[in-house]
Amino acid sequence: MQSYIGTREFSDILLKLEEKGGMALGPEKAYLLDEKLGKLVAEMPPHSFPELHGKICFGQDSALLDRLVESMTINETFWFRDKSPWTMLEEVLLPRWIEEMENGKRHRVRIWSAACSFGQEPYSIAMCVASHLKRSGADNRRNTFEIIATDISRPVIRMAEKGAYDGIAISRGLEDTYRDLYFEKAGNAWSLRDEIRQMVRFHPFNLIADPYGFEPFDVIFCRNVMIYFSDARKRQVCRSLAETLTDGGILFIGSAELMEDCENVFSRNLHKGGVFFRKQTVSW
Numbered sequence: 616m617q618s619y620i621g622t623r624e625f626s627d628i629l630l631k632l633e634e635k636g637g638m639a640l641g642p643e644k645a646y647l648l649d650e651k652l653g654k655l656v657a658e659m660p661p662h663s664f665p666e667l668h669g670k671i672c673f674g675q676d677s678a679l680l681d682r683l684v685e686s687m688t689i690n691e692t693f694w695f696r697d698k699s700p701w702t703m704l705e706e707v708l709l710p711r712w713i714e715e716m717e718n719g720k721r722h723r724v725r726i727w728s729a730a731c732s733f734g735q736e737p738y739s740i741a742m743c744v745a746s747h748l749k750r751s752g753a754d755n756r757r758n759t760f761e762i763i764a765t766d767i768s769r770p771v772i773r774m775a776e777k778g779a780y781d782g783i784a785i786s787r788g789l790e791d792t793y794r795d796l797y798f799e800k801a802g803n804a805w806s807l808r809d810e811i812r813q814m815v816r817f818h819p820f821n822l823i824a825d826p827y828g829f830e831p832f833d834v835i836f837c838r839n840v841m842i843y844f845s846d847a848r849k850r851q852v853c854r855s856l857a858e859t860l861t862d863g864g865i866l867f868i869g870s871a872e873l874m875e876d877c878e879n880v881f882s883r884n885l886h887k888g889g890v891f892f893r894k895q896t897v898s899w
């Protein structure tokens with residue numbers, strides 16, 4: 616069990632982490648929380664654990680709690696993660712949207728990467744859209760795609776906006792053809808070309824917020840984040856995501872995630888063995 620904090624303080628802080636970021640941490644994560652609290656105490660006043668505990672749990676120091684929440688996030692990500700969303704985007708959604716635009720039935724497409732980490736997910740979406748439009752002779756439609764990327768962690772968002780990756784990050788999941796087409800190498804870093812970087816708009820955003828207040832999206836990628844939430848939070852977030860989708864809009868979750876709690880607001884569908892969820896209201 617943890618060494619730095621006692622059981623009561625641990626429970627107090629867990630409650631705050633859940634309220635603020637939806638994080639449901641089991642006792643097996645006590646060591647991690649202990650480590651992060653130790654760092655906060657070393658880095659920031661008040662420099663003593665009892666005061667820090669008091670400020671986070673009973674004071675009004677939301678900045679301190681934000682720092683703790685940000686430090687507890689798990690930001691693991693890579694390019695074109697899981698095969699199925701990209702197949703669905705390429706083979707079903709993009710051809711349909713282009714056709715709808717050509718028939719005057721659609722003027723824009725809105726896509727949200729709702730826990731975007733360092734940007735690999737939204738930039739994969741942008742590369743997928745850009746290359747598909749080029750191949751379809753529809754390059755002039757690029758400005759009709761709005762890609763919004765959000766994450767609870769502000770430092771992570773700041774990194775993502777830069778669109779610069781080291782040799783390890785760039786190699787994880789990215790095909791050489793995409794790398795050579797859309798990145799420039801400068802020293803050890805690979806920088807995304809402006810034509811792709813500028814297709815994505817980043818903002819900090821907490822999925823626990825209620826209401827969300829976004830204009831509706833056609834597709835939401837909310838992958839590998841709800842696994843850290845309690846069942847009650849998952850249900851709340853699923854409802855909010857459904858409210859933020861257009862009728863018939865699509866939700867992608869992580870391949871290892873379950874949506875049992877959300878099946879009353881979404882229908883479960885398959886494309887070539889990959890699962891996606893459609894907002895329950897209208898059938899295509």
Ligand SMILES: C[S@@+](CC[C@H](N)C(=O)[O-])C[C@H]1O[C@@H](n2cnc3c(N)ncnc32)[C@H](O)[C@@H]1O
Pocket residue numbers: 635636637688689690691692693696729730731732733736765766767768771820821822823837838839840869
């Ligand atoms: C494991 S990463 C997943 C990144 C990407 N979606 C993927 O599948 O590769 C989870 C991300 O969720 C973010 N996150 C955690 N809690 C959040 C919340 N309450 N609201 C928004 N983002 C959150 C973390 O900061 C982290 O960057």
